[in-house]
Amino acid sequence: MMSHASCPYCGEHKIRPSMRAGFLDLLLEFFSLTPYRCRGCRARFYWPRGRMRVVQ
Numbered sequence: 295m296m297s298h299a300s301c302p303y304c305g306e307h308k309i310r311p312s313m314r315a316g317f318l319d320l321l322l323e324f325f326s327l328t329p330y331r332c333r334g335c336r337a338r339f340y341w342p343r344g345r346m347r348v349v350q
């Protein structure tokens with residue numbers, strides 16, 4: 295089974311890891327949060343690493 299997560303904003307599954315940019319991303323990386331970008335609505339959000347199996 296493929297592990298995938300959906301965008302919390304639009305529900306699309308077109309999300310992919312985003313480049314870290316800035317101090318905030320480094321700080322959140324410390325808490326195991328990885329930045330992701332939605333290709334559907336272009337929203338940017340953070341997701342706990344290793345927990346990409348959330349399916350609504």
Ligand SMILES: [Zn+2]
Pocket residue numbers: 301302303304305306332333334335336337
């Ligand atoms: Zn989206």
